[in-house]
Amino acid sequence: MIDQTFEIKPLDKSIHNRAAFLCGEPELDDYLKTQSSQDKKKYASVVYVGTINTATIVGYYSLSQFSIELKGLPDSLAKNFPTYPQVPATLLGRLAVHETLQGNGYGERLLFDALKRALDVSVHIGSCALVVDAKNEKARSFYERYGFIGLADVDKRLLLPMKTIARMF
16 A cells, blocks of 8 residues: 655755665666766756655656667567667666565555656657666566567567557547
8 A cells, every 4th residue: 555645856965865766687786876966966867755654655657768779679669669770768777665564555656657757758859669788587577467469670669659648648
């Protein structure tokens, strides 16, 4: 059950307690603790944190710009995109939930927040899809439940067309 004080905001290292976050994937834990603020300063990505009572991080995700090789898309998808060598996309670089709160709906809330933000930005900066590289089969299954489609050119890379996201909202 999701706590009533749960909210999602951009990471602010002066407020949010990154040191206490553990999701069970060291790479995802380390990113939040050591790299996320640097990426923000360098305009490489933006990290959004889901919190309870302002400082306690329940989960997080990152968004950045990306491009997809058109030739790597299935024909059924490629026909819906502009015929450029690469098409613009948004990358959901990371998504993680604290290990003690996994399975309570926070991952879904974070994902839908990311989808909505990606859709909102696509009106101002072109983006044909949201792309994610699933860390493992459990993550892949999570994304596939929401309609993400696997791509043949990169193992565990999935895509959700922006038109599909628009229909969700």
